[in-house]
Amino acid sequence: MTTAPTQPGQPALVLRDVVARDAAGAKATARGMLYGVSLDLGATDVAVVGAIEDGTLALAEVLVGRFRPDRGTVRVQGKDPFNAVELRCRIASIGIDPALPLAASVLASVDLATSAWPSPVAAADVLARFGLGALGPRAVASLTASEVRAVEIALALAIPDPALVVALEPFADLSMVPRARLEEALAERARVCPVVAITSSPADAKRFGRSVVLHRGAFARSTxxxxxxxxxxxxxxxxxxxxxxxxxxxxxxxxxxxxxSIAFDATTNDADAHATSGILRVSGKDADALALAIADATRASGAAVTAVAEGAPGLAEVRAATEHELRSRQLASQQMRALEMQAQAQMMAMQRAQMPGPYGMPAPGAQPYGYGGAPQQGVPAPPAFSPQARGKEEPVVSPSPGTGDKEPPR
Incomplete structure (x- = not known):
């Protein structure tokens, strides 16, 4: 069983020894699995970092109640999301394959989706919160994938009294939704219910105060x-x-x-060098000195810089660090076990040394006189035991001549 650290207070989301699989592979086979994961969360946000092969999609599907786990339990506010229909209406889900109910228009589709909520919200208000009012009159079939995802995000984050928010790759394909607005909406939800953001991007995970690495179907570590x-x-x-x-x-x-070091990826390669645009990845020992160097170079060169962002480790680097930590834990556990076995062997040897041998004498290897041959204080020396000493203490009866093995006359 692998367990992520427990949050203080009464957890609203509880996973216990969950074994589950997705159906994202060919012919609905599994691409990723969960192997006995456990998690307790209250009203907070957490980023789960991993790939589909690590079980991220399987985790999202059991959290929102789309599938029942093979083993283990999932509870949201004490109920099973797979069986509780009214609970699923309060679980906000943002997926990687967005879909909307079929209707004549986007407004009608949103109205249809909100009709299942305990307290329906006006469709126009749902779209206006993220600046999507212009999409209302359009047909659902005319929307691009980015527009459908934007409407799905608006719907998910408009649910009144949410029980749980599960966002799979929440910051992917945000051409229609301002990133800052989405971050603000997720932070608002985290004050009233658990928010689980599942992503393969460590750069996106840094937007949350806590990250849990899902590695090969288990919660490997938390930061x-x-x-x-x-x-x-x-x-x-x-x-x-x-x-x-x-x-x-x-x-x-x-x-x-x-x-x-400087890595330059040109997006345009104009004959005029000053017109060239692109992306620079600059590395250095000190972040503050590096930012100052970029500012000085920008002023000296006259370049037009549109944005600067801190770099983040890639998923491959996170996996490598996780493997290293897991192997270190395994080695430390083996060393601890070896020390425990050595201590047990020493204790058993000391116990055997203190056990009496035949005739009440010390066992072989024992030191009745104390360590180093010095007599122990208060312990008398044992009598000498030899055939000569025994012969002096009691006579040895031997058979009479000619009697053979017969007993001597009484």
Whole structure:
């Protein structure tokens, strides 16, 4: 059984020894599985970092009640989401394959979805919260995948009195929804119910105060704070988006010792070097010195920088760090077990040494006189035991001549 750390207070979400699988493979076979995971969560947010092969999709499906786990229990506010229909209406789900109820328009589709809620909300209000009012009159079939996902996000985060929020890759394909608005909405929900964000992006996981690594179907480790805890500390890394003058910015940065490495990916390659745009990934020993170097180089080169973001470890680096930690734990456990067995063997040897041998004499290897041959205080020395000493104490009766094995006359 693998267990993520328990949150204080009464948990609203409880998983116990859950074994489950998804049906995302060919012919509905499993791509990922869960192997006896346990989790307790109250009103808080947590990011679960992993790939589908690690069991992320299987976790999302049992949380929202789409599938029943093969073994174990899932409880949301004390109820099984697979069996409790009224509970599922209060579970907000954001998936990777968005879908809306078929209707004549987006407004009608949203009205149909909200009709199952305990307290229905006006469809126009649902769309307006994320600035999607213009999509209302359009036909559902005319929406792009990004637009459908935007409407699904708006629906999921408008549920009144939510019991749970499960967001699978919440920050993917957000062309229609401002990222800051989505972060704010998830933070609001985390004050009243558990919010589980499942993602394969460590950069997205850093937006949450706590991250749990799902590795090969088990919760391998947990970290709090910045994403740096997901992987070993590396050099500081900043990503810079440049709309023009990218090559000149690279040249200026290369002369600053704070930048130890620069990777440049040109998005346009104009004949005029100053018109070149692209993305720079700059690394250095100190993040503050690196940011200052980028600011100085931008001013000196005249480049147009549109955004700067802190770099994050990739999923491969998180997996490598997780494997290293698991092997370290296994080695430490083996060493502890070896020490315990050695201590047990020493204790058994001492107990055998204290046990009396035949005729009340010390057992072979015992030291009745104390360690180093010194007599123990208060312990008398045992009498000498030899044929000569025994002959002096009691006579030895031998048969008379000629009697053979017969007993002597009495």
């Amino acid at each position: 709090e704070g910045a994403h740096a805890g997901l992987a070993p500390a590396l050099d500081a890394s900043l990503t810079v988006w440049v709309s023009s003058g990218a090559r000149e910015l690279v040249a200026a940065l290369s002369r600053d010792p704070a930048a130890s």
